[in-house]
Amino acid sequence: MSRVLTLTTDFGSGSGYVAEMKGRLLHARTPFTLVDIAHDLPAHDIRAAAWLVGQACPAFPAGTLHLVVVDPGVGTARRLVWAAIGGQQFLCPDNGLLSWVLRRQPLTAACEITVTADAAATFHGRDVLAPAAMRLLDGMPPEALGPTITDLARLPWPEPQDGAAGLEGEVIHVDAFGNLVTNLPAELWPLVVAAGGLQVGGHLVTTLVRTYGDAAPGTPVVLVGSQGFIEAAVVEGHAAARLGAGRGTRVAIAGGQTP
Amino acid sequence: MSRVLTLTTDFGSGSGYVAEMKGRLLHARTPFTLVDIAHDLPAHDIRAAAWLVGQACPAFPAGTLHLVVVDPGVGTARRLVWAAIGGQQFLCPDNGLLSWVLRRQPLTAACEITVTADAAATFHGRDVLAPAAMRLLDGMPPEALGPTITDLARLPWPEPQDGAAGLEGEVIHVDAFGNLVTNLPAELWPLVVAAGGLQVGGHLVTTLVRTYGDAAPGTPVVLVGSQGFIEAAVVEGHAAARLGAGRGTRVAIAGGQTP
Amino acid sequence: MSRVLTLTTDFGSGSGYVAEMKGRLLHARTPFTLVDIAHDLPAHDIRAAAWLVGQACPAFPAGTLHLVVVDPGVGTARRLVWAAIGGQQFLCPDNGLLSWVLRRQPLTAACEITVTADAAATFHGRDVLAPAAMRLLDGMPPEALGPTITDLARLPWPEPQDGAAGLEGEVIHVDAFGNLVTNLPAELWPLVVAAGGLQVGGHLVTTLVRTYGDAAPGTPVVLVGSQGFIEAAVVEGHAAARLGAGRGTRVAIAGGQTP
Numbered sequence: 001m002s003r004v005l006t007l008t009t010d011f012g013s014g015s016g017y018v019a020e021m022k023g024r025l026l027h028a029r030t031p032f033t034l035v036d037i038a039h040d041l042p043a044h045d046i047r048a049a050a051w052l053v054g055q056a057c058p059a060f061p062a063g064t065l066h067l068v069v070v071d072p073g074v075g076t077a078r079r080l081v082w083a084a085i086g087g088q089q090f091l092c093p094d095n096g097l098l099s100w101v102l103r104r105q106p107l108t109a110a111c112e113i114t115v116t117a118d119a120a121a122t123f124h125g126r127d128v129l130a131p132a133a134m135r136l137l138d139g140m141p142p143e144a145l146g147p148t149i150t151d152l153a154r155l156p157w158p159e160p161q162d163g164a165a166g167l168e169g170e171v172i173h174v175d176a177f178g179n180l181v182t183n184l185p186a187e188l189w190p191l192v193v194a195a196g197g198l199q200v201g202g203h204l205v206t207t208l209v210r211t212y213g214d215a216a217p218g219t220p221v222v223l224v225g226s227q228g229f230i231e232a233a234v235v236e237g238h239a240a241a242r243l244g245a246g247r248g249t250r251v252a253i254a255g256g257q258t259p
Numbered sequence: 260m261s262r263v264l265t266l267t268t269d270f271g272s273g274s275g276y277v278a279e280m281k282g283r284l285l286h287a288r289t290p291f292t293l294v295d296i297a298h299d300l301p302a303h304d305i306r307a308a309a310w311l312v313g314q315a316c317p318a319f320p321a322g323t324l325h326l327v328v329v330d331p332g333v334g335t336a337r338r339l340v341w342a343a344i345g346g347q348q349f350l351c352p353d354n355g356l357l358s359w360v361l362r363r364q365p366l367t368a369a370c371e372i373t374v375t376a377d378a379a380a381t382f383h384g385r386d387v388l389a390p391a392a393m394r395l396l397d398g399m400p401p402e403a404l405g406p407t408i409t410d411l412a413r414l415p416w417p418e419p420q421d422g423a424a425g426l427e428g429e430v431i432h433v434d435a436f437g438n439l440v441t442n443l444p445a446e447l448w449p450l451v452v453a454a455g456g457l458q459v460g461g462h463l464v465t466t467l468v469r470t471y472g473d474a475a476p477g478t479p480v481v482l483v484g485s486q487g488f489i490e491a492a493v494v495e496g497h498a499a500a501r502l503g504a505g506r507g508t509r510v511a512i513a514g515g516q517t518p
Numbered sequence: 519m520s521r522v523l524t525l526t527t528d529f530g531s532g533s534g535y536v537a538e539m540k541g542r543l544l545h546a547r548t549p550f551t552l553v554d555i556a557h558d559l560p561a562h563d564i565r566a567a568a569w570l571v572g573q574a575c576p577a578f579p580a581g582t583l584h585l586v587v588v589d590p591g592v593g594t595a596r597r598l599v600w601a602a603i604g605g606q607q608f609l610c611p612d613n614g615l616l617s618w619v620l621r622r623q624p625l626t627a628a629c630e631i632t633v634t635a636d637a638a639a640t641f642h643g644r645d646v647l648a649p650a651a652m653r654l655l656d657g658m659p660p661e662a663l664g665p666t667i668t669d670l671a672r673l674p675w676p677e678p679q680d681g682a683a684g685l686e687g688e689v690i691h692v693d694a695f696g697n698l699v700t701n702l703p704a705e706l707w708p709l710v711v712a713a714g715g716l717q718v719g720g721h722l723v724t725t726l727v728r729t730y731g732d733a734a735p736g737t738p739v740v741l742v743g744s745q746g747f748i749e750a751a752v753v754e755g756h757a758a759a760r761l762g763a764g765r766g767t768r769v770a771i772a773g774g775q776t777p
Contacts, residue, residue: 010694014556026522035293044754057278059279127744175276211380212381294540298532319544434535473593483640485638
């Protein structure tokens with residue numbers, strides 16, 4: 001395959017801002033495959049973007065270039081960066097977007113991208129990051145983008161912890177089906193089995209299954225999801241709506257303890 | 260052109276699940292063109308997906324590989340299949356998704372895909388179908404995926420029938436404009452002309468036109484749509500909202516009879 | 519890079535109509551890069567589409583072919599056209615879609631596309647424009663599409679004008695963040711500075727900034743946006759909702775005058 005470039009923004013599906021970036025990127029002389037990851041991320045929501053980047057980007061072939069623009073601080077003091085992590089490359093503002101991918105794999109190299117004076121202060125995605133991506137595709141070494149740096153901004157990962165309700169965690173992601181992905185890693189599943197259920201906000205969910213279709217439609221269930229975390233779902237339904245839960249909702253394994 | 264692969268899911272536009280699948284697919288050594296058909300199909304709605312597959316997939320060049328994942332039964336007893344139909348190839352769960360495309364063209368060949376133990380029970384799209392697609396792109400014969408099968412699950416097509424209101428049918432698809440596509444084939448148009456209109460739920464629509472712009476904005480009209488079926492629309496408006504109709508709404512040609 | 523073809527419609531993201539068009543296009547023998555610009559434009563909204571085309575299309579490499587289908591008059595007397603403007607090529611109905619791109623760059627050449635009798639009257643995008651695009655990709659000269667024409671339908675651009683409230687304009691575009699792009703060009707910024715603010719509907723916005731992050735979250739601000747127009751925004755918020763504004767909302771620079 002030719003080189004792959006992915007694009008992740010909060011600009012809105014069908015936004016002219018996305019199209020302007022694609023137009024600039026396609027000036028590259030080198031053929032590449034352009035892949036949209038997402039453009040309708042919640043506006044300015046760095047945590048939501050960080051989850052998506054951590055989930056999706058490591059699945060791509062080594063050498064893929066990921067352009068991520070969720071950038072409420074555009075034009076202010078926050079840096080723009082190039083980073084290599086686990087064989088993937090990233091171009092993005094240094095505002096925490098790479099936090100979860102860095103949780104999965106270590107930082108290999110990074111540099112700060114020098115911003116020239118002719119860039120519009122409101123659209124560095126178009127005027128700085130897209131041209132940088134184009135030059136990287138055409139063979140420019142990343143070091144030419146600006147000075148080497150050694151660490152990136154990181155959001156704190158919410159670790160599960162011992163509390164009054166047992167081993168406590170939270171919902172870290174709600175997918176489009178309404179499934180509630182928690183920060184409780186799959187390794188804790190035996191504790192859920194021992195407790196006979198998972199507390200999700202005000203609801204105790206006691207039907208433990210292997211996959212979504214393993215109970216009658218409408219049943220709230222708990223399972224190990226495809227992301228390696230314990231997940232609450234409703235069979236052929238929408239757990240977030242049904243359980244009144246969302247990102248940040250507390251979950252707990254009664255009687256559980258951090259390993 | 261290089262080989263084409265299309266992707267149709269109910270994972271949500273911008274879902275990390277879609278991106279994970281794309282990442283896996285792009286590990287193919289063979290260049291291919293990746294085309295998104297839809298990712299915001301109603302969750303778990305096999306009928307909606309079957310309509311879309313039947314409408315869209317036959318338009319692609321022969322040899323196109325269509326990956327379709329609307330899979331409420333993921334990880335349960337339902338099979339995963341490869342199928343060749345009318346020059347197109349499909350990879351999907353065997354839950355009726357290919358019903359309408361099979362109505363247009365016969366099944367040429369099919370096999371069941373063997374699922375290995377390391378696949379996540381909740382995400383066969385990523386762990387079984389995407390790798391299978393990648394291997395097919397790279398030249399593996401489909402027979403290597405698993406044992407040959409001779410038929411696929413099929414939803415019953417709602418045929419028009421004679422009833423008290425005349426020749427009766429139903430709305431089978433509502434498009435994004437709100438146009439109501441019925442199961443009455445274009446061949447029945449002379450009966451609509453003879454009847455002077457089409458009954459759509461509680462509304463008798465009597466303005467018969469050749470195309471959407473052939474009446475004043477706001478007018479409910481009946482016409483032969485681009486899918487080869489009789490369709491109700493509102494000029495520059497939204498027929499589903501205006502007529503209070505949706506998939507399943509009854510329609511009838513007064514005095515009509517099945518040919 | 520290979521030839522680029524972009525697609526812009528109001529058919530809805532994930533619409534089968536879009537997929538049918540892509541299927542036809544991919545029958546081209548010549549490799550090309552297919553780029554989705556937007557498919558969820560407001561239905562039948564030629565002004566919204568004209569803005570997007572004017573914003574996005576000039577960013578693409580010279581020779582890019584832009585297929586634009588927002589076509590409430592499909593099948594009626596309106597023409598279908600091919601046009602060359604500023605190095606870009608367009609295929610679309612002649613209903614004003616190219617108005618704003620023509621404001622930025624002059625028309626180089628155009629022809630009317632001859633419609634054959636076998637095209638469905640309701641879907642010229644699939645039956646006329648996509649085949650025309652395919653033939654152009656494969657090397658057919660545009661003149662073979664039909665007779666040369668010398669002008670295209672144009673919507674009137676709302677020029678700023680002197681009024682009781684000062685120099686008056688209007689919101690011409692609301693982006694997905696809720697930012698309000700006005701028809702006041704960047705050159706008028708000194709007048710905004712002199713006036714100490716911009717009137718947006720019933721609100722006087724007095725915080726003038728260089729970029730979105732230059733004030734506290736929640737603050738309404740005025741700035742020069744990336745499109746070369748004066749823009750009202752709310753820091754990390756949604757100006758359209760907060761200020762009760764939308765396309766057509768009046769704006770004014772108190773004491774300003776047309777230059």
